[in-house]
Amino acid sequence: MNGNRAASRSLRKIKELVLDTRGLNAVPKWFHLRRALRFPIKVGIETSSLCNLKCIMCPNPHLTRRKGNLDFALYRKIVDEVTQHPVEGIILCNYGEPLLNPAIFDMVRYAKDRGIREVRFNSNGTLLDEEAAERLIASGLDAISISMEGAREETYQRIRVNAKYQVVTENLRRLMALKGQRRLAKPRVVLQTIRMRDNLEELDVLCRDWQPVVDEVQITNFVNFSTMGGRVPDRRVDPVPQKRCPCLFLWERMTIFSDGRVPFCGCDADCSVAVGDVNDQSLQDIWRGEGFQAARAAHQRGDYASLPLCADCPDWSRRRVWFLRH
Numbered sequence: 001m002n003g004n005r006a007a008s009r010s011l012r013k014i015k016e017l018v019l020d021t022r023g024l025n026a027v028p029k030w031f032h033l034r035r036a037l038r039f040p041i042k043v044g045i046e047t048s049s050l051c052n053l054k055c056i057m058c059p060n061p062h063l064t065r066r067k068g069n070l071d072f073a074l075y076r077k078i079v080d081e082v083t084q085h086p087v088e089g090i091i092l093c094n095y096g097e098p099l100l101n102p103a104i105f106d107m108v109r110y111a112k113d114r115g116i117r118e119v120r121f122n123s124n125g126t127l128l129d130e131e132a133a134e135r136l137i138a139s140g141l142d143a144i145s146i147s148m149e150g151a152r153e154e155t156y157q158r159i160r161v162n163a164k165y166q167v168v169t170e171n172l173r174r175l176m177a178l179k180g181q182r183r184l185a186k187p188r189v190v191l192q193t194i195r196m197r198d199n200l201e202e203l204d205v206l207c208r209d210w211q212p213v214v215d216e217v218q219i220t221n222f223v224n225f226s227t228m229g230g231r232v233p234d235r236r237v238d239p240v241p242q243k244r245c246p247c248l249f250l251w252e253r254m255t256i257f258s259d260g261r262v263p264f265c266g267c268d269a270d271c272s273v274a275v276g277d278v279n280d281q282s283l284q285d286i287w288r289g290e291g292f293q294a295a296r297a298a299h300q301r302g303d304y305a306s307l308p309l310c311a312d313c314p315d316w317s318r319r320r321v322w323f324l325r326h
């Protein structure tokens with residue numbers, strides 16, 4: 001009985017939180033979050049924290065934590081637990097290039113064989129040669145987002161340092177051609193670009209050039225990337241709204257780093273505050289554990305300053321995404 005009362009108090013609090021921050025549009029979100037109280041709705045699994053690029057807006061080149069590939073046995077443990085819950089999907093990346101993990105194709109296959117609804121990842125596209133494209137198609141991957149900031153070679157290579165525009169565009173076109181020849185719907189190929197000061201003037205051309213080629217062009221605001229407490233320059237175009245509100249990341253998603261540690265937010269690129277470790281804890285225990293609860297409570301109180309990571313983080317603000325379909 002007490003347990004039920006506590007649960008309903010908790011649900012009421014979340015409901016108030018959502019309605020406070022999002023107004024009537026939040027009602028569907030409320031049902032979504034109610035489910036999230038038991039287990040994250042989205043799980044990010046960093047299959048690799050290694051990367052072959054040094055993009056100007058990314059914390060990866062500045063990471064001080066040990067970089068490496070996620071161990072397959074640990075991955076299996078994570079996926080096996082995820083399959084016991086109604087998770088929307090898993091995203092097999094965070095700060096790193098998934099195709100640098102040689103086991104990535106088997107990882108995708110494993111998750112699909114266990115019935116995970118949506119398995120996707122983001123890639124810089126540099127390593128997506130013909131063999132990788134064939135293996136990805138065979139793995140059962142649902143979607144892949146290839147990053148492409150800049151419609152011109154010069155802009156792209158200035159932002160995506162160490163990448164070659166010609167190689168990535170060729171890889172992307174080949175993947176689409178392979179899908180087309182076999183009339184495959186999957187993997188859904190999304191060309192993703194971060195809207196920031198450095199590429200603002202080229203976005204129209206980028207959409208015009210790529211919409212006829214890929215399945216979807218997605219433009220996201222720079223706020224999706226952390227500034228790592230100012231270590232990565234803030235390249236946002238739009239100002240962050242003045243009135244701050246709790247950050248929904250804390251209620252809907254968990255990110256697991258390549259070494260198994262779990263930060264309370266995936267934006268904590270260096271895992272400065274680990275709230276758990278899947279090497280010796282279940283995801284559910286971590287999700288309901290003290291670390292996550294304390295962070296959520298601080299946000300609900302409006303006490304952002306007590307969490308150094310959140311104090312100056314602009315990423316809480318509502319993300320705007322335009323889906324440009326053809």
Ligand code: SF4
Nearest residue numbers: 051055058060096124
């Ligand atoms: S944005 Fe992606 S490709 Fe670029 S450095 Fe970061 S992890 Fe690597």
Ligand code: SF4
Nearest residue numbers: 247265310313315316
């Ligand atoms: S405010 Fe920033 S650091 Fe804090 S939980 Fe949200 S996205 Fe993460």
